[in-house]
Amino acid sequence: MNTAPSTFVYVTYIRTTPEKLWEALTQPEFTRAYFFGCTIETEWTTGATWKLVDPEGEIKDGGEILEIEPPRRLVLKWRNAFKPELMAEGDSRLTYELEPEDGLVKFTVLHEMDKPESKVIRAVSNGWPMILSSLKTLLETGAALDGSAPCGASGSLKSKLENKDH
Amino acid sequence: MTATDKTDFVYSILIRTTPEKLWEALTTGDFSEKYWFGFHVNFDLKPGGKMQILPPKGMEAHGDHAGEVLECEPGRKLVYTWQQADPAEIAAKRNGLSRVTYELFPMGDSVKLLLQHENLLSEDVNNDPTTFKGINNGWPAVLSSLKSLLETGEAMTFKSTCQA
Numbered sequence: 641m642n643t644a645p646s647t648f649v650y651v652t653y654i655r656t657t658p659e660k661l662w663e664a665l666t667q668p669e670f671t672r673a674y675f676f677g678c679t680i681e682t683e684w685t686t687g688a689t690w691k692l693v694d695p696e697g698e699i700k701d702g703g704e705i706l707e708i709e710p711p712r713r714l715v716l717k718w719r720n721a722f723k724p725e726l727m728a729e730g731d732s733r734l735t736y737e738l739e740p741e742d743g744l745v746k747f748t749v750l751h752e753m754d755k756p757e758s759k760v761i762r763a764v765s766n767g768w769p770m771i772l773s774s775l776k777t778l779l780e781t782g783a784a785l786d787g788s789a790p791c792g793a794s795g796s797l798k799s800k801l802e803n804k805d806h
Numbered sequence: 807m808t809a810t811d812k813t814d815f816v817y818s819i820l821i822r823t824t825p826e827k828l829w830e831a832l833t834t835g836d837f838s839e840k841y842w843f844g845f846h847v848n849f850d851l852k853p854g855g856k857m858q859i860l861p862p863k864g865m866e867a868h869g870d871h872a873g874e875v876l877e878c879e880p881g882r883k884l885v886y887t888w889q890q891a892d893p894a895e896i897a898a899k900r901n902g903l904s905r906v907t908y909e910l911f912p913m914g915d916s917v918k919l920l921l922q923h924e925n926l927l928s929e930d931v932n933n934d935p936t937t938f939k940g941i942n943n944g945w946p947a948v949l950s951s952l953k954s955l956l957e958t959g960e961a962m963t964f965k966s967t968c969q970a
Contacts, residue, residue: 650817651943653950653962739935744962748935770918773820776950780958785820786914 644733646758648751648765652772656779658738661745662711664779665736673784674774684708690716698722703731712738718751720760729753729760747772812901813931815923815941819949823956825881825910828917831952832908833884835860841951841961843938849886851878857886867891873903884908888923896929904930921945938964 654661664670668679675692678700682690691702703717714736720726732753739746749768753761774785821828831837835846844862849855852875859871869891877885887903890896904925911918923941932940938947951962 651946652819653947653954653964655954655958655960655962741964744964769818770820773916773953776953777820777822777957780954781822785822785916 644752645756646753646761650749658711817921
């Protein structure tokens, strides 16, 4: 098995469907609620560029989509866009895998860098568990965790989630 | 061959609950049966106290994980040793029992649970993503189910193919 020199892997199980989880991972009304108020701007096709934009319009991270198979798999290049020591490391690789299982989705996040002791991987290792915990709470209860969005951005997405025809 | 073939597992999860409720769920057998594949935890919550994670019917081959509490600060920190039911060749490689630490950090309306499982062997990690065998596969399922139980009142049940 090939493991990159610096790796962060996180598995969580969420009571949802792959389609709902995929929507929450990609659509702005959801990402604002659990991903520090940020949205992802991209065409969502292979080869497309993407950027993670914060509520002030600042680009935090960006890169290129390498593989996209909704609602099961997403692989992209990820580079930090605002911290010089993180930008200097270049592209890391992020993989989302969504595995359906009897009313649940097993969601695996793998974030890798091709150099040992990567500062990028150390930084994201602190962020991902909080983001993914808030995402799980959002999908299972209709409201994200406090502190994962600026005031007012979490709103109530329960009705949106319940009315979706998935 | 390196002198120590050691590996650690670290997992952090944020749960909308109170430290008291999370502590109770982590240390009480009636709760653990709901989220921990039916296993019943039994802690004598003081340093030197006995610890067991008793298997449900049909999974007795797992053994009772008999270990010992090393540190106990209710609502804040629990450290205990963990014994696996090892085949002989793996038991021979062990350098002492592995050690589990739970740390609870209040964060607004939530609690961050930091889990560390240390002094493991590389054999304790299972790279097959379709099984719950392996420390790296078991913990995320148990803690995801614990989170769902505390936040929604309902723990998770997993398909039987995943029963180790």
